[in-house]
Amino acid sequence: MYPKFIKPTFDFFVALLLLILLWPVLFIVILIAFFGNKGKVFFKQQRPGLHGKIFTIYKFRTMNEKQDANGNLLPDAERLTTLGKFIRKTSLDELPQLFNVLKGELSLVGPRPLLVEYLELYSVEEMQRHNVKPGITGWAQVNGRNRQTWEERFRLDLFYVQNISLWLDLKILALTFLKIFRSHETSAEGQATMEKFRGSGKPAKTD
Secondary structure: OHHHHHHHHHHHHHHHHHHHHHHHHHHHHHHHHHHHOOOOOEEEEEEEOHHHOEEEEEEEOOEOOOEOOOOOEOOHHHHEOHHHHHHHHOOHHHOOHHHHHHOOOOEEEOOOOOOHHHHHHOEOOHHHHHHOOOEEEOOOHHHOHHHOOHHHHHHHHHHHHHHOOHHHHHHHHHHHHHHOOOHHHOOOOOOOOOOOOOOOOOEOOOO
16 A cells, blocks of 8 residues: 555655755756756656656756767766766755656655666566666665665665565655765765666566
């Protein structure tokens, strides 16, 4: 009953309340991002949601689009702006995802939605992370975030899927609030973002 009925209602009203309370912060970040990123405020990307259904996720832009001599984007670490570092450090880049929650595409808590290209790389067990709606934050994020290996992240995601409850969600939300002030866990050592997933087992069959 909790995942199907109580959780979606909880998500909607908490997301709506947060948007109402944080609208001045949103407005300020939009203004700063507009002038700091030459008018490009939002980052949009397709991600797989519940049961692998594709949706568009929204975040505040934290990286520029600088390219090398061959027209390829530079590594993430070289494109992450000073403003972007601050926005990520404070997790302000995630705020636009509250609109994804209102649309029913995201939950406040759940496995983070990863790249669409990873779908064909998951093992049958790893694919279970899509048995629940993805979230803005999750059990993996409050237990190391991008400092984990992919194996550790998936193990934590599957723990959440198998133990989903209101109590666990409230615990994760409380820990997320505390993690915002602990920026040393934002990324893996030497990385601006987590390294790409290359596959860890026999891929699951996907249509």
